[in-house]
Amino acid sequence: MNRPAALNRTLIAFFGLLLVAAGAIPAAIRFRRLPVLGDDRPLVPGTDLPPTWVLYVTAAAGIVVALAGLRWLAAQLARKPRSRVWRFETDPDAGGTELATTAAVAPFADELRAYPGVHAATATLAGTRENPALVAVVSVEQDGDPSEIRDRIRTEGIPRLCQALDLDSLPSRVEFRFTTTAGTRVA
Incomplete structure (x- = not known):
């Protein structure tokens, strides 16, 4: 049994489901499929935009997480050479x-x-x-x-x-x- 490979697959599945949920829940609330909030209530408190630097830091963090996830996924695809x-x-x-x-x-x-x-x-x-x-x-x-x-x-x-x-x-x-x-x- 290859424990690191099993752990990697489990973690990839967990983070994948977590990211799908993180994207699906706000979408479901927005399209009124999940009635957590009333029609007249905003998703986040306040209407002011955060400072510009917060948007840049958030975007950079998202890119780093996406690249790390792609690298992790690519490492899982490495297999032994094909026999002939x-x-x-x-x-x-x-x-x-x-x-x-x-x-x-x-x-x-x-x-x-x-x-x-x-x-x-x-x-x-x-x-x-x-x-x-x-x-x-x-x-x-x-x-x-x-x-x-x-x-x-x-x-x-x-x-x-x-x-x-x-x-x-x-x-x-x-x-x-x-x-x-x-x-x-x-x-």
Whole structure:
């Protein structure tokens, strides 16, 4: 369970409903759908406009809140790269071979999960065969050593994957996440 993502979605939904209500209630009062006020009573006390600086500060605050909300929403849309199907064809008349990139990286992800100190791991192979990119997300246990895991991925895991896929190089990005789970201890 990804608690920060669930919290973000909950907060976005809460603030969204709050903003919809903040806009809908005055509109409903204005169009007499919500008879909170009488027809002859104003929505706000007094008829004088506030000082000009108050209007500017209110507009600036609204713009800042809107931009922050859009940035927050855009961060929720960030997803892992889309996987593809690679086609190996030298002679289309003789047939071809297709390889789903999810199937290609499944053994690599299994290998990562077997490393000491790794709690969980996922991997995605994106791009084309001519321009591939590897993205791995590794959850490290409390007593796991990220630098040791990174070195092992760089010296063992990625070269083995390159060999299996017949690639000269494989640009990769590894994201480490930390978990509160403790590793198995031998007494």
